Amino acid sequence: MGRFKKNRDFHEARWDEPIIMELGNPGERGVLVPKASERVVQVTGTVENLLPANLKRKKAPKLPEMSQMQVLRHYMRLSQETIGTDINIDIGLGTCTMKYSPKINEQFVRSxxxxxxxxxxxxxxxxxxxxxxxxxxxxxxxxxxxxxxxxxxxxxxxxxxxxxxxxxxxxxxxxxxxxxxxxxxxxxxxxxxxxxxxxxxxxxxxxxxxxxxxxxxxxxxxxxxxxxxxxxxxxxxxxxxxxxxxxxxxxxxxxxxxxxxxxxxxxxxxxxxxxxxxxxxxxxxxxxxxxxxxxxxxxxxxxxxxxxxxxxxxxxxxxxxxxxxxxxxxxxxxxxxxxxxxxxxxxxxxxxxxxxxxRTLGPDGIKQIGELAILNNNYMLKKLLKIDGLSMPFAEGKFRVEQARLSWEQLTKDTGVTTDDICRRIVDYGFQDYFASHHPRIIPEPFTPEPVETYSKDDIDEFVEAFASIAKEAYEEPELVKTAPHKAALSEQIHEEYLTEWEKFATTWRAYVKYIKK
Incomplete structure (x- = not known):
């Protein structure tokens, strides 16, 4: 479009997609690995003879047996449930500096x-x-x-x-x-x-x-x-x-x-x-x-x-x-x-x-990165601070550099809607949920956006308008925000205890299986 659009209509795909370990059928294959040629075997010997006894598996690993089409379909579905820098405006991930990586660089690294x-x-x-x-x-x-x-x-x-x-x-x-x-x-x-x-x-x-x-x-x-x-x-x-x-x-x-x-x-x-x-x-x-x-x-x-x-x-x-x-x-x-x-x-x-x-930027371009980051940030802050319930603690009126720690404290006092609620609701607008800032939260209800040099004026305007709309919702219909997300791939809210209680948080497939068997 090339033009700022106010609160575009968005609804993320939501697939009832099993994890890959639960997919496939015995005997299905996506790739047939060729056997070593006789000439190679004559020089190296068989694989069984090359491996020390203590490194040999007692039984084959339990891997998903799937065709190429199943594998492709699985990961394409997962990709539709993901929001990232190539799909949305990642200004909200403050302190993470999410900037665009030119696609020519991706060609280099995939060589x-x-x-x-x-x-x-x-x-x-x-x-x-x-x-x-x-x-x-x-x-x-x-x-x-x-x-x-x-x-x-x-x-x-x-x-x-x-x-x-x-x-x-x-x-x-x-x-x-x-x-x-x-x-x-x-x-x-x-x-x-x-x-x-x-x-x-x-x-x-x-x-x-x-x-x-x-x-x-x-x-x-x-x-x-x-x-x-x-x-x-x-x-x-x-x-x-x-x-x-x-x-x-x-x-x-x-x-x-x-x-x-x-x-x-x-x-x-x-x-x-x-x-x-x-x-x-x-x-x-x-x-x-x-x-x-x-x-x-x-x-x-x-x-x-x-x-x-x-x-x-x-x-x-x-x-x-x-x-x-x-x-x-x-x-x-x-x-x-x-x-x-x-x-x-x-x-x-x-x-x-x-x-x-x-090498692409050179010394002058490197300096321009810093200047544009400062310009974008202060333009964004000027607009954000017009939103009801949002403030910028410390050093009132002083310019910030490339980001700022803002606070939804007043909005929370007025409506009961918290920064975590807003973080989830923003996904319904097609933005990645923002980083809710470092602990300890000495600044209440923190919000730390960072526009970097990548984003245009239209991008910033669209980003700010989404938060202005959510703030309006918080004052007029707070339950709508508190129960978000409504249009995201996730059908229910993720509560913090899921990330801190080991019985509910599995870091590997083996851990997951162990927990569900309890």
């Missing part, structure tokens, strides 16, 4: 030159992907201002974990490992920061916001001491408020010998405008799967990048990707490294998309 790569191949046969990884690191060095990059982390939180490991390695190398046992973070930084610190045995000190919505600098001055190992902070936090005193925070922590780590999960409004190193940070990390255009895929695929200054370079995870002027190779000879974070290098498709994204 057999990438999909058929095996992690145990000889380095001489994977020079292409190693070159891309090496150049990704060089670009990320320029974007962050740091001196060394590791692509070992399997995602943003694992990059945070690598940062904490590096903090510990640095202080232990200086003989202060036991002394520096505290890490300072903030309540509105990503929960992975205190989570990783606590996992590795650190005492976590949490800063709360002042009246302007930024971490209280006076509280930081009280918190730092000879026990401070590091400050781990996001800026802007999920409120979207940029902390213009961030250099003072860094200087305060450095003055007592601590390190400073910049969580750049909310990078999108800072692209090409500010750099972690320029603010004095020693480390930062990126979520390559969101900031550099790979779409989220429900817990993956993900890739993280850890960026460090020169004094921390020797500690990054092994192996690193190096170039000697003629060939690219893995370097395992790093005696002070924190070691391996994971096997291999995660999802190379994300690294290829990162490479294509950066």
């Amino acid at each position: 057999e030159k990438l999909t058929e790569v095996h992690p145990y191949q000889d380095e001489s046969t994977i020079q292409g992907i190693l070159e891309i990884m090496y150049k990704d690191e060089q670009y990320l060095k320029a974007i962050s201002g740091m001196d060394r990059v590791s692509l070992q982390p399997g995602g943003g939180t694992q990059a945070i974990f690598a940062n904490v490991e590096t903090i510990r390695a640095f202080h232990e190398a200086n003989g202060e490992g036991e002394q520096r046992n505290e890490i300072i973070t903030t309540i509105l930084s990503h929960p992975g920061n205190p989570g990783a610190a606590a996992t590795l045995g650190y005492k976590v000190i949490t800063l709360y916001p002042d009246e302007n919505g930024v971490p209280d600098i006076e509280a930081l001055k009280v918190a730092v001491s000879e026990h401070t190992a590091a400050l781990m902070i996001t800026n802007p936090e999920d409120t979207g408020i940029f902390n213009d005193k961030i250099r003072e925070f860094v200087d305060i922590v450095h003055s007592v010998g601590g390190l400073c780590v910049y969580d750049q999960a909310n990078l999108n409004g800072l692209f090409g405008i500010t750099r972690a190193r320029d603010a004095g940070f020693d480390m930062c990390h990126y979520n390559l799967h969101k900031s550099f255009s790979s779409p989220h895929g429900c817990q993956g695929p993900a890739a993280g990048a850890q960026c460090v200054c020169e004094k921390l370079a020797k500690f990054v995870a092994t192996p690193t990707v190096e170039y000697d002027g003629e060939r690219y190779y893995f370097d395992y000879q790093r005696p002070e490294s924190i070691g391996k974070l994971r096997k291999y290098f995660g999802v190379p498709a994300v690294l290829v998309r990162t490479y294509a994204y950066i």
Whole structure:
């Protein structure tokens, strides 16, 4: 259409579709796997002889036996019950930075030159992907201002974990490992920061916001001491408020010998405008799967990048990707490294998309990303804040960067309709249910939209109009919102206990079977 349409009529497909393990019939086949030729068998022997006895199954795995048509039909039906970036406007998934990934990039990552790569191949046969990884690191060095990059982390939180490991390695190398046992973070930084610190045995000190919505600098001055190992902070936090005193925070922590780590999960409004190193940070990390255009895929695929200054370079995870002027190779000879974070290098498709994204945009385009994200966000907020019952806590009148933590608190007081109700109702308008924001909910009834650079003015107008309509429903017919969704693939509401009580939440088919037999 190319034109804003007000509250388009939408109804999602709803199939009574069994899970694939319950489909098919004995003997049905979608693919007949060819037997090895006699010439191959003469060289290798039979499969039975190749496998050690302890690796041989006692019986065949119970797999669904289905024809190609059944498999295709099953997954096409599931796809009709899914809302994603190619179908709807994903502005509502704030803090997740859902942006469009150009389809040419999908052609790159689906090439057999990438999909058929095996992690145990000889380095001489994977020079292409190693070159891309090496150049990704060089670009990320320029974007962050740091001196060394590791692509070992399997995602943003694992990059945070690598940062904490590096903090510990640095202080232990200086003989202060036991002394520096505290890490300072903030309540509105990503929960992975205190989570990783606590996992590795650190005492976590949490800063709360002042009246302007930024971490209280006076509280930081009280918190730092000879026990401070590091400050781990996001800026802007999920409120979207940029902390213009961030250099003072860094200087305060450095003055007592601590390190400073910049969580750049909310990078999108800072692209090409500010750099972690320029603010004095020693480390930062990126979520390559969101900031550099790979779409989220429900817990993956993900890739993280850890960026460090020169004094921390020797500690990054092994192996690193190096170039000697003629060939690219893995370097395992790093005696002070924190070691391996994971096997291999995660999802190379994300690294290829990162490479294509950066090369396509160049320095000027990267900066334009940040400028457009800020412009889109503040245009959207101007319109959203005209909706009855919606407010923006902290720093009234101050511009936000690439997102904002809003609140439906007034609407809830007036109507009883909560942010979770609205989250479900928005699916009836053809939008993905929005991310209901991090816990703890120190901002009541939170709502955190993020329009990024991808979306047009028409997209933003359509998105805002849907929420204006739901707010109107909440005041006039609250039960309609409370009982949503009505037009979605899900026929009933998913309650939170289904996600927290193990008897009701099965992560695997085997677990599911175990639970239903109880």
